[in-house]
Amino acid sequence: MEKKMMTAAVMDRPLSIEAKQVSIPEPKPDEALIQVYCIGICGSDIHYYEHGKIGRYEVKQPIILGHELAGIVVKTGSKVSNISVGDRVAVEPGVTCGRCEYCKSGRYNLCPDVVFMATPPVDGAWAEYVAVRSDFLFKLPKAMSFEEGALLEPLSVGFHAMRRAKVGPEDRVLVTGLGPIGLLTIEAAKLFGVTEIYGSDVVAFRRELALEMGVTGVLNPLEGDIQTQLQQYSNAKGIDVIIETSGNAKAISDCIRLIKRGGRIVLVGLPTSDAIPWDIPQLIDSELDVYGVFRYANTYPAAIQALSKGKQDIRKVITHKFPLSAIKEAVELARTQKETSIKIMIYPKGDDKL
Secondary structure (H helix, E strand, O other): OOOOEEEEEEEEEOOEEEEEEEEOOOOOOOEEEEEEEEEEOOHHHHHHHHHOEEOOEEOOOOEEOOOEEEEEEEEEOOOOOOOOOOOEEEEOOEEOOOOOHHHHOOOHHHOOOOEEOOOOOOOOOOEOEEEEEHHHEEEOOOOOOHHHHHHHHHHHHHHHHHHHOOOOOOOEEEEEOOOHHHHHHHHHHHHOOOOEEEEEOOOHHHHHHHHHOOOOEEEOOOOOOHHHHHHHHOOOOOEEEEEEOOOOHHHHHHHHHHEEEEEEEEEOOOOOOOOOOOOHHHHHHOOOEEEEOOOOOOOHHHHHHHHHHOOOOHHHHEEEEEEHHHHHHHHHHHHHOOOOOOEEEEEOOOHHHO
């Protein structure tokens, strides 16, 4: 039987990507076939596109990138019972084993056998269709758009960070780095009831967007001492929680002197250097809590419920939209125009959804 074909964005080597015809995947008994309505471009996608690897993960064969997606169920495997054809769903892109100690304890994001979309050699979802194990599909409320469904993936990083730091409405929060993750971390803080949120970034466009999204104040590390700026904004009350998303070495080092005594620091952004100096005596003397964040776990149902009850619009982070046929233009814009682009969304169904 002749296989049915679909369009997918295939990267065969660094800086080389184009829309090609590939076979539509056939869902396994525990999987569903999803028609992708929209899918975001992530910083990791751009890193693979530009450099061909991230750490120990290297692109050694043609690969389909992309892992921030939402779509509609068009076919289900014989053992699938939790979703049906026609359901609108968000896709959690990391399928874990479900059997190891991490999965059993609820921290499945640490599963050593996770199969994560667009992490070599696993294909992602810059394509018209993708097959996904059904327990990693989450139904979207009628009022929630496909764009919001796709943004649940990066939002989940911020959501997980809030949980790690046990953030509550009484906390004053600083988010360093106002790229897509940083801005969506601000949105996650709102979902946790935080009303006093500050953002820091060297790019004016990002600071302006953060203000538009409702932060209390923005800081520019290039314009004077950050600690002095924070003291002025917070009336010398100090910051309870810092979520560091930039990965900038100085920003990471500065966390200890910027946080108040007894505060919590959450490290999200990956630095380019393995060794970064920290003032350990001050960390100990201030009795600080420091948390690392690796992706997320158990966030999708809670984030969907919180967003559906709230009034905020996380789609403000979407700055550009492209059809899948223009994937080369889209990734080049993301790679070269970081000061004017935040989240770029791809629409495999075509121009009618732009």
